[in-house]
Amino acid sequence: MGTEIKATDIKIKERAFPIVIVGHIDHGKSTLIGRMLHDTGSLPNGKVEELQSSCDRRSAPFEWSFVLDSLQLERDQAITVDSTQIWFHTETRRYVIIDAPGHREFLRNMVTGAANANAGVIVIDAEQGVSEQTRRHAYLLHLIGIPQVIVAINKMDLVDYSEDRFKEVEAEMTAYLKEIGLDAQAMIPVSAANGENLSRKSYKMPWYTGLTVTDALDAFPRVAAPVERPFRMPVQDIYRYDGRRLIAGRVESGQLEVGSDLTVWPTGRTAKVLSFESWATPKEKATISAGESVALTLSDELFVERGHILTLPTAGPRTANTLSVRLFWLSKTPLQRGESLTLKLATAEYDVVVESIDTVIDVDDLSRGRGHEVIQNGVAEITLRCRSNITYDLFYDLPALGRAVLIDGYQVVGGCIIEGGADVETASRNLTAVPQSVSSDERQVANGYPGAVLWMSGLSGAGKSTLAMALQRELFNRNIYVYTLDGDNVRNGLNRDLGFSEEERDENIRRVAEVAKLFADAGMIVISAFIAPTNAARAQAREIIGDRFHEVHISADMNVCESRDVKGLYAKARRGEIEDFTGISSPWEPPENPDLEVNTGELSLDDSLGKMVRYIEQRVLQAKDKAISSNH
Amino acid sequence: MDDLDALEAQSIFILREAFNKFEPLGLLWSLGKDSCVMIWLAKKAFLGRMPFPAIHLDTGLEFPEAYAFRDRYSKEWDLDLIADDCPPLEEVDPSLPPDSRLAARKSLGLQQAIDRYGYKALITGIRRDEQATRAKERVFSPRGVDNSWDFREQPPEFWDQYNTDFPPGTHVRVHPLLHWTEVDIWRYIERENIPMVPLYYAKNGERYRSLGEMGITLPIKSNATTIAQIITELDETKDPERAGRTMDHESEDSFERLRTTGYL
Numbered sequence: 001m002g003t004e005i006k007a008t009d010i011k012i013k014e015r016a017f018p019i020v021i022v023g024h025i026d027h028g029k030s031t032l033i034g035r036m037l038h039d040t041g042s043l044p045n046g047k048v049e050e051l052q053s054s055c056d057r058r059s060a061p062f063e064w065s066f067v068l069d070s071l072q073l074e075r076d077q078a079i080t081v082d083s084t085q086i087w088f089h090t091e092t093r094r095y096v097i098i099d100a101p102g103h104r105e106f107l108r109n110m111v112t113g114a115a116n117a118n119a120g121v122i123v124i125d126a127e128q129g130v131s132e133q134t135r136r137h138a139y140l141l142h143l144i145g146i147p148q149v150i151v152a153i154n155k156m157d158l159v160d161y162s163e164d165r166f167k168e169v170e171a172e173m174t175a176y177l178k179e180i181g182l183d184a185q186a187m188i189p190v191s192a193a194n195g196e197n198l199s200r201k202s203y204k205m206p207w208y209t210g211l212t213v214t215d216a217l218d219a220f221p222r223v224a225a226p227v228e229r230p231f232r233m234p235v236q237d238i239y240r241y242d243g244r245r246l247i248a249g250r251v252e253s254g255q256l257e258v259g260s261d262l263t264v265w266p267t268g269r270t271a272k273v274l275s276f277e278s279w280a281t282p283k284e285k286a287t288i289s290a291g292e293s294v295a296l297t298l299s300d301e302l303f304v305e306r307g308h309i310l311t312l313p314t315a316g317p318r319t320a321n322t323l324s325v326r327l328f329w330l331s332k333t334p335l336q337r338g339e340s341l342t343l344k345l346a347t348a349e350y351d352v353v354v355e356s357i358d359t360v361i362d363v364d365d366l367s368r369g370r371g372h373e374v375i376q377n378g379v380a381e382i383t384l385r386c387r388s389n390i391t392y393d394l395f396y397d398l399p400a401l402g403r404a405v406l407i408d409g410y411q412v413v414g415g416c417i418i419e420g421g422a423d424v425e426t427a428s429r430n431l432t433a434v435p436q437s438v439s440s441d442e443r444q445v446a447n448g449y450p451g452a453v454l455w456m457s458g459l460s461g462a463g464k465s466t467l468a469m470a471l472q473r474e475l476f477n478r479n480i481y482v483y484t485l486d487g488d489n490v491r492n493g494l495n496r497d498l499g500f501s502e503e504e505r506d507e508n509i510r511r512v513a514e515v516a517k518l519f520a521d522a523g524m525i526v527i528s529a530f531i532a533p534t535n536a537a538r539a540q541a542r543e544i545i546g547d548r549f550h551e552v553h554i555s556a557d558m559n560v561c562e563s564r565d566v567k568g569l570y571a572k573a574r575r576g577e578i579e580d581f582t583g584i585s586s587p588w589e590p591p592e593n594p595d596l597e598v599n600t601g602e603l604s605l606d607d608s609l610g611k612m613v614r615y616i617e618q619r620v621l622q623a624k625d626k627a628i629s630s631n632h
Numbered sequence: 633m634d635d636l637d638a639l640e641a642q643s644i645f646i647l648r649e650a651f652n653k654f655e656p657l658g659l660l661w662s663l664g665k666d667s668c669v670m671i672w673l674a675k676k677a678f679l680g681r682m683p684f685p686a687i688h689l690d691t692g693l694e695f696p697e698a699y700a701f702r703d704r705y706s707k708e709w710d711l712d713l714i715a716d717d718c719p720p721l722e723e724v725d726p727s728l729p730p731d732s733r734l735a736a737r738k739s740l741g742l743q744q745a746i747d748r749y750g751y752k753a754l755i756t757g758i759r760r761d762e763q764a765t766r767a768k769e770r771v772f773s774p775r776g777v778d779n780s781w782d783f784r785e786q787p788p789e790f791w792d793q794y795n796t797d798f799p800p801g802t803h804v805r806v807h808p809l810l811h812w813t814e815v816d817i818w819r820y821i822e823r824e825n826i827p828m829v830p831l832y833y834a835k836n837g838e839r840y841r842s843l844g845e846m847g848i849t850l851p852i853k854s855n856a857t858t859i860a861q862i863i864t865e866l867d868e869t870k871d872p873e874r875a876g877r878t879m880d881h882e883s884e885d886s887f888e889r890l891r892t893t894g895y896l
């Protein structure tokens with residue numbers, strides 16, 4: 001081991017600095033770690049030799065990554081399973097690396113490791129460039145609150161140590177990081193396998209004059225406990241000793257002195273701090289501050305329990321029953337609207353319901369879209385609602401009280417940071433607090449059928465309106481309460497403030513869906529005949545309406561529709577006189593899994609109508625038997 | 633707040649979480665340096681008295697110094713000591729290598745304690761830096777019904793939000809020292825002046841770096857008679873801590889096998 005670093009006082013007296021290494025699988029994370037351990041003289045005696053001989057026995061070529069893969073199983077599968085912790089040291093301090101594997105399904109391990117890190121290293125393969133996984137990892141680092149990162153652009157040997165290639169990858173990554181609000185302290189061209197620019201400057205890349213990886217790491221300041229922020233102490237437990245009541249917990253931010261007034265949240269009651277209690281400490285404490293685990297006594301016997309938050313009376317936390325959070329979802333089962341979960345925030349636990357999935361964020365291109373679910377490893381902005389008030393802070397103000405994990409049953413299924421909690425929701429809580437005096441089951445029994453929404457979609461000219469009107473007449477004749485919502489009766493009134501931009505179209509559909517839901521709740525069969533061109537729009541409608549939603553695809557070919565061109569719209573659109581015309585100048589996504597498909601290009605109007613009526617007979621009118629029988 | 637304060641605060645937080653969430657709860661006391669530090673931390677967490685028992689899985693094969701230490705400090709530290717004998721060697725899986733079978737006796741002893749006293753969770757003093765397999769641990773680590781550890785299916789654990797709700801039948805290990813290193817332990821022992829089994833300090837050019845049963849733990853060459861000297865020695869050595877544990881080297885996977893079947 002040639003470049004051995006002698007132990008110094010500095011490194012031993014200080015706790016190891018935790019860092020996390022992330023990046024796409026095979027971009028060289030493990031190699032970088034293995035090689036860095038070796039180059040800094042941090043490996044135990046015999047480790048490399050042991051692995052070398054183990055490789056020889058298996059007749060496999062030696063890889064630096066084997067240094068990490070001490071677990072037999074990992075070697076066999078040739079992937080790193082978990083966030084292993086590895087210690088090494090530079091000349092100035094000790095480090096603990098939390099090896100974050102790149103395999104997508106192992107993201108929760110990365111989160112586990114990275115949440116404890118003070119800094120992150122993002123490894124990118126210079127040849128492959130920035131990948132979806134690279135971006136996902138960077139995004140998550142940001143989301144879980146890693147304050148500082150460097151980027152190692154690796155395998156420079158494979159691109160002939162080309163400055164141009166480095167610049168390209170650097171530019172792409174810089175742009176992405178900037179957009180998510182993360183600022184890399186350094187971007188370093190390295191060859192992990194050859195030790196270039198890891199702990200020694202590379203002669204192969206004289207054009208690079210910046211820091212090596214170890215120098216860049218050494219430059220990171222330690223993340224300090226937020227002593228200067230407002231005082232927050234979540235109550236962990238109450239102990240009774242010799243008739244005294246000790247409130248135990250960890251100070252998450254700020255400082256507190258004996259004699260100060262303290263307010264307990266959510267009760268809002270105030271008392272004085274009498275003492276800080278401890279065992280085997282040199283002298284009695286008069287002050288406690290962020291990071292300490294403490295026990296204190298109060299002047300009055302207030303109601304205090306686990307989950308409560310202690311603050312100074314002047315700088316209290318926020319409270320709200322509805323939170324806007326940015327979520328990362330770790331469970332294999334997608335998150336859906338309406339789901340009940342436990343929100344664990346500091347030491348408190350709240351039962352919450354996912355009120356809405358507001359925006360699903362594609363971390364690859366950072367596009368924001370509507371969605372009715374959040375899949376594993378996905379990121380979204382969602383709204384959570386709780387029956388009681390939640391005591392919290394905004395993540396960007398006080399991270400420790402501005403983030404929470406979500407638990408489903410026995411499992412941690414996600415994490416979220418709190419970006420807002422609104423009064424608007426408080427108002428709507430008051431509205432929905434009044435229960436309907438007639439339930440929809442009772443209406444169903446009275447009417448003899450349940451309310452339903454037949455959501456017809458299809459291109460202009462496919463026959464939606466014609467069919468809707470025919471169907472409405474047919475059902476009305478059978479004494480069924482039925483009503484049709486279409487562009488004309490909605491666009492002229494309720495939605496007359498909306499144009500045809502993408503957002504306005506989405507809003508149009510949202511309102512129509514809400515109205516349709518009300519009609520259906522009232523017991524009616526609603527026929528809606530809108531274009532609703534995208535899967536996302538229809539998914540949202542389904543989400544709003546729920547079980548009563550029936551998707552009907554009126555499927556006629558584009559050609560058929562255009563040749564019909566009843567209103568002359570296609571001709572106009574072709575001439576460019578209509579902007580955003582579905583199927584021509586704006587996208588049309590046919591429904592993927594409609595409950596019913598009616599091809600008006602092939603069927604006569606009568607046959608098409610017959611098909612819809614039969615569907616309603618079987619799926620809606622009969623449905624009452626099922627719903628009612630399930631009641632006893 | 634220095635870094636030892638930070639480590640201490642973190643461990644106290646974990647111990648308090650465990651005490652709040654699990655009943656009955658116990659702490660495994662191997663008599664070694666880590667579990668002694670843990671007891672010290674528990675006394676700090678609970679203001680002088682550890683409110684759950686210290687369990688010593690007794691194989692009858694500890695060093696005499698270790699027994700003397702146990703008897704003295706269980707009183708001095710006001711511990712509720714449980715020191716039942718582990719089941720005999722005959723009950724151990726005979727396919728394991730000989731020295732590992734001794735450790736396997738402890739696994740049986742552990743199972744016996746769980747069965748006998750119904751512990752929902754046990755606090756143990758393992759650290760991530762000890763051994764590669766231990767690096768994969770969680771602070772609150774669920775074991776299966778058969779006490780097994782599935783290192784592939786480790787639950788996510790972040791922001792100090794420990795998952796403490798597990799399905800019935802799950803047994804939980806709590807690891808308040810997971811984030812400490814061997815050097816951290818010694819620096820803390822020095823600062824707090826925590827008593828230790830004397831075998832850790834050099835005598836006749838030898839000392840024990842890791843303490844197990846007689847016959848399966850070997851001393852290292854050392855002249856470190858004070859903690860300061862031990863720390864300097866550790867700083868310079870590149871030998872792994874458990875080099876003196878014979879079972880670790882018997883076969884490539886014996887430690888892993890012990891681990892997945894419930895050995896600490």
Ligand SMILES: Nc1nc2c(ncn2[C@@H]2O[C@H](COP(=O)(O)OP(=O)(O)O)[C@@H](O)[C@H]2O)c(=O)[nH]1
Binds near residue numbers: 023026032155
């Ligand atoms: N040529 C070259 N290959 C490298 C370099 N770094 C890593 N590799 C190779 O890339 C592959 C994946 O590396 P590994 O460290 O396992 O990637 P990880 O999945 O990100 O941990 C291995 O075959 C390495 O040998 C490098 O700097 N140059």
